Amino acid sequence: MAAKRRRSAQQEHAADVATYVAAGGEESVQRVITAVYAVTKKLDQWYVRQFADLDLTQGEWSVLAALARAGDTCLTPSQLADLSNVAPSSMTHRLDKMSGRGLVQRRPDETNRTRTLVSLTTDGWALFSAAVRESNVVESDTLRGLSTPERHELARLLEIVIEGLDDVDA
Amino acid sequence: MAAKRRRSAQQEHAADVATYVAAGGEESVQRVITAVYAVTKKLDQWYVRQFADLDLTQGEWSVLAALARAGDTCLTPSQLADLSNVAPSSMTHRLDKMSGRGLVQRRPDETNRTRTLVSLTTDGWALFSAAVRESNVVESDTLRGLSTPERHELARLLEIVIEGLDDVDA
DNA sequence: CTCGAATATTTCGTATTCGAAGTTCGATAT
DNA sequence: ATATCGAACTTCGAATACGAAATATTCGAG
Structure with missing residues (x-):
């Protein structure tokens, strides 16, 4: 080094x-x-x-962020596993821990009883918000070499890439 | 979904x-x-x-890539752990597996016997090369929405970000 | 209506990872 | 010279992750 x-x-x-x-x-x-x-x-x-x-692992963060981005919509463990890039069986234990800590809550889906619906608790939302504000500090630092127009240009180009992302595996 | x-x-x-x-x-x-x-x-x-x-995990790939980027220079397990973002103890087992498979080789550092020097074998280099060519396919697909000038501009902006990356934790 | 296939989740055994302690060696100060 | 501190790697136990099998429910075909 x-x-x-x-x-x-x-x-x-x-x-x-x-x-x-x-x-x-x-x-x-x-x-x-x-x-x-x-x-x-x-x-x-x-x-x-x-x-x-914040006593938060990256794995737990990915769950928190996925649920926050979903807004009011509840997500199932399978969806969370997909969004977090982990196996469904791993999500089971992760949700056990997080619900035990009071960050998320599970409830059965009335319309389809094979499903479980997961949502953020008030504490979960608070932790998400705190994590965003904390991470925004380093993220902002990361981009400090770029002017505002440059940031917009960088975002624009990346968004073009994102737009074609889902078509690739097809 | x-x-x-x-x-x-x-x-x-x-x-x-x-x-x-x-x-x-x-x-x-x-x-x-x-x-x-x-x-x-x-x-x-x-x-x-x-x-x-290629029977290659992401963790193994990160070791392969780190050694390839180092070129002729050998790296120590600690350096590989840093470059791969894993704990040193995890690298021990990973190198055991990879050397058992003939991808890397360990040899003691003559000048400092607390150190071990790791390098790619011929098979390791071949696998690295194969992995680069394979991954280049999807990577190229990922960027297909961008023209060549746009790719250069995107690279330029990202490289500005990279330039300031090491100064942030200071 | 019932049987079989498909879906969603969990359980279980195995493998990988981490952090802490252990071991060996090198460097520095006395 | 030696004693102590620090650095590098490994070992060990606990936590986490994965894949396959098990369980429960839904959906569609006959």
């Missing part, structure tokens, strides 16, 4: 891209994908530390 | 951002960060499926 500390993050990134290109990747693709992963990797590290203050 | 299928990924994304903003996040920040995570989440799903063909 100390040896690499002399090189700027830019140079490091450029060298990484070169490695992928040498292995058979396309330059214009690898430049973007490698950069995206460099950002999320750093963000993930910060989230772990930030959320530790 | 079926209910949400009518809404475009754009609208879905905009609603998610609105949720974070309502909880106390800044709009220009949340638009970018949420989009970045939407992209990596989808990519992660594809990686799992693609790498299954």
Whole structure:
């Protein structure tokens, strides 16, 4: 690490891209994908530390965020598993813990009794809100090198990518 | 899911951002960060499926990629743990498996016998190369909505973010 | 109406991960 | 020289995750 500390993050990134290109990747693709992963990797590290203050793991956060984004709509354990990228069986235990802590509540779906509906409690909403405000600090710091127009341009380009995301596996 | 299928990924994304903003996040920040995570989440799903063909987990891939990016330089288990965002103790077992499979090799550092030096074998390099070429397919598909100039612009903006990444925790 | 297939969740055994303690080696101060 | 502190890796027990089988309910075909 100390040896690499002399090189700027830019140079490091450029060298990484070169490695992928040498292995058979396309330059214009690898430049973007490698950069995206460099950002999320750093963000993930910060989230772990930030959320530790709130006694929240990344897995629990993903459940909290999914339910918050769903708004009033309740979600099933299966949907939460999909949204969190984990196996359904893993979600069972995660929800056990979180409901035991009073963050979420489970209730049977009256119209289909094989289903269980999960929703945030008041405490769950409060924790979500606290987590958003905490993480916004590091996220904002992450983007401090970009002007407001640049942020909008970056968001615009990423949103184009998102738009085509669901069509790829088809 | 079926209910949400009518809404475009754009609208879905905009609603998610609105949720974070309502909880106390800044709009220009949340638009970018949420989009970045939407992209990596989808990519992660594809990686799992693609790498299954090569009998490779994401954890093993992160080791392979870290060693490949290091080039000729050997890395220690601690460095690999840092680069892979896992605990050192987890890396021990992971390297056991991978060296048993002939992908990496461990050898003692002559200058400091507390250290172990890890490097890719020929098979490890071959698997890395195969994985890059496989993943380049979906990565390329992911960016197909962007023109070449747009990809460069996206890369440029992300690289500005990367440049400031290491200064944040200070 | 009933049987069989499909869906949703949970249970269970195995594998992976983490954090803490243990072990070995290197560096520094006395 | 040696004693102590720190660094690097591993081992161990607990927690978490996964996949397959088990359970319960719904839906459709005959």
